[in-house]
Amino acid sequence: MSRAAPWLLAAGAVLFILILASHDFVAVLKLVALTGWGLLAVALFHLLPLVLDAAAMRVLFAAGRARAMVDALLVRWIGESANSLMPAGMIGGPLLMIRQLTQRGTPPAEAVAAITISTTLQSLAQILFALLGVALVGARAAHLPARGAWPAVLVGAAVLVVMPVAFYLLQRRGLFAGVAQLAQRFAHARDWSDLVRRAEDIDRALGETYRRRARVWMSFLLNLVGWLVGTGEVWLALRLLGSPVSWSDALLLESLGQAVRSAAFAIPASLGVQEGGYLLLAPLVGLRPDVALGLSLVKRARELLLAIPGLIYLHFCERAFRRAPAPAASD
Numbered sequence: 022m023s024r025a026a027p028w029l030l031a032a033g034a035v036l037f038i039l040i041l042a043s044h045d046f047v048a049v050l051k052l053v054a055l056t057g058w059g060l061l062a063v064a065l066f067h068l069l070p071l072v073l074d075a076a077a078m079r080v081l082f083a084a085g086r087a088r089a090m091v092d093a094l095l096v097r098w099i100g101e102s103a104n105s106l107m108p109a110g111m112i113g114g115p116l117l118m119i120r121q122l123t124q125r126g127t128p129p130a131e132a133v134a135a136i137t138i139s140t141t142l143q144s145l146a147q148i149l150f151a152l153l154g155v156a157l158v159g160a161r162a163a164h165l166p167a168r169g170a171w172p173a174v175l176v177g178a179a180v181l182v183v184m185p186v187a188f189y190l191l192q193r194r195g196l197f198a199g200v201a202q203l204a205q206r207f208a209h210a211r212d213w214s215d216l217v218r219r220a221e222d223i224d225r226a227l228g229e230t231y232r233r234r235a236r237v238w239m240s241f242l243l244n245l246v247g248w249l250v251g252t253g254e255v256w257l258a259l260r261l262l263g264s265p266v267s268w269s270d271a272l273l274l275e276s277l278g279q280a281v282r283s284a285a286f287a288i289p290a291s292l293g294v295q296e297g298g299y300l301l302l303a304p305l306v307g308l309r310p311d312v313a314l315g316l317s318l319v320k321r322a323r324e325l326l327l328a329i330p331g332l333i334y335l336h337f338c339e340r341a342f343r344r345a346p347a348p349a350a351s352d
Contacts, residue, residue, distance in 0.1 A: 029288045036293025040300070044310055052262055052315040053322070059261035063319060064326040066254055071097060071327075073247035077240040078139040081230055082131070095334070096121045102331025105290055105324040115140055117335065124342050130219070134226035137192065139240065144185035146244035147279060154276030157269055158305060193231070197223040251275055258319045262312055270306040274316070277302055290324070 041049070056063075072094060079093040096118045104114035115136050122132035191199075201220035231237060249272075256271035266274075281298030282291040296317045303313035 025287075026289060030292065033285075033288040033290070033292030033294065037296060038293075040293060040296045041314065044314060049311050049314045049318065052311055053318050055263060056258070056261040056319060059257075060319065060322050060326065063254060063258050063261070064323045066257055067251075067323055067327060069253070070247040070251040071101065073243050073250060074101075074143065077142065077243035077247065078135060080236045080239050080243070081135045081138055081233075082127070092122065092125045092127075096125075098327070098331045099335045099338075102328035102335065105328040106332060107289070121335075121338065124338070130222040130226040133197075133223045134230050137223075137227065138230055138237070139244075141185055141189050141192065142237065142241045143244045143247075144283075145189070146241055146248055147283065148182055148185065149245060150248040150276045151280040154273050154280070157273045158277070192224075192227050195221075195224045197221075197227075248276070248279070251279075254320070254323070255316065258316055259308075259312070262315050262319065264308060264312045266306055266308070273306060274299070274302055290321075295320070 075090070075094040075097040078097060079090050082089050082093070099121055100114040100118040103117050107113045119129075119132045119136050122135065123129050127135070188196075197220035198217060201217045204216070252268065252272045252275045255275045255278075256266065256268060259266050259271065278295065278298050281301075282295050285291045285294035288294055296314060299313040299317045300310055303310060308316075
């Protein structure tokens with residue numbers, strides 16, 4: 022994946038440039054400029070779903086850690102910043118969150134289990150969120166002027182359903198130990214027994230966490246509320262762009278826009294795909310193409326406003342961790 026990331030990033034950048042070049046880019050920039058300091062309001066509003074996502078992760082932790090919510094919020098911020106701006110995209114974020122949790126004292130197996138389950142539940146909640154958008158499209162199907170949006174919607178929905186469900190089923194069947202044992206089988210001369218034991222510890226932590234059904238359901242519901250609250254970002258951005266829409270229209274754009282973006286998870290930040298998705302979805306709610314591109318650019322500006330400080334914070338966290346003295350060896 023690391024070798025493919027630069028090529029995928031380049032492909033996304035080319036698509037992004039082609040989409041903007043095929044429209045009146047100057048007009049789109051002028052439209053975005055109308056938001057002014059409103060961009061800061063959009064960024065501040067995004068803190069609400071960010072806090073809800075952190076709370077959804079927090080409830081999966083073992084009890085008894087006083088700073089767990091603070092740690093969850095900071096770690097979730099770092100993960101989202103990495104997902105938004107780093108070439109590793111949707112893979113790098115969870116890995117960095119696991120690393121950050123272990124640096125803050127969470128046992129490695131528990132950290133992997135919490136991030137794995139949190140990511141799974143967030144994806145499952147997104148499926149329900151996307152289905153709400155599909156239902157809204159179906160309710161107004163007779164009035165749709167643009168049938169070309171349906172293929173993107175269906176592809177996004179299919180990817181959203183298949184991948185998280187398959188990932189969940191694999192987790193319940195010993196995913197990490199199975200992968201480690203498979204790697205050991207191909208390693209031949211190398212002894213990977215320690216890796217297999219660690220993988221088994223992770224699978225046990227996953228099983229223990231999933232058995233806390235009340236916590237798992239609470240995490241799922243918090244993730245779903247986070248997706249629903251995120252609709253307000255689209256509603257606010259379009260008002261700032263001078264094209265206000267109803268809450269149901271904003272929900273349609275956010276749910277299906279996120280579905281299209283998630284379908285292109287391999288491309289860093291879904292560059293170009295997000296813009297194309299909004300162009301396809303805009304006719305469903307009566308938006309002009311320049312407004313659709315303006316909405317996408319406002320969301321990307323919000324990502325920059327929150328993700329750049331997040332990556333700077335990550336840098337200082339890593340530097341502090343490297344400088345910290347190693348724990349003393351026990352007698």
